Amino acid sequence: MALIVVVEDNEVMRRSITDALEAGGHEVLVASDGYEGYEMCIREKKVDLIITDQNMPRMTGLEMLAMLREHKKLAETIVIFHTTELRKEFRQSANDLKVRGWLLKPTDPDIIAGIVGKALNEKAAS
DSSP states (O other), rough: OOEEEEEEEEEEHHHHHHHHHHHHTOOOEEEHHHHHHHHHHHHHSSSOOOEESOSSSSOHHHHHHHTTTGGGGTTTTEEEEEEOOOOHHHHHHHHHHHOEEEEEOOOOHHHHHHHHHHHHHHHOOO
């Protein structure tokens, strides 16, 4: 199905999201911070969707996303934030970088898988 990159510093959360997405037939790559996520995404030929936390060591989700959007192949990649961050300034910055969705932690991994499926279907239909 799709190649999804999960960028999350919490190992338990990362594993539960990955398990739910893999159960849905997706290929999942995982990164424990924004810098690792950035490196992983630019190495891959095609990334269909990124799920990222905001507050992580070395590089935040927003910092990673800003750098990814500079790459043509990642400029339109679907990005969903899974975070506790709700500040208006953060949401505006994320919207400016074309974030597709928001999930407030904690979110049931099966709900995340359903939202991912919907986002991928919408993109395929457009």
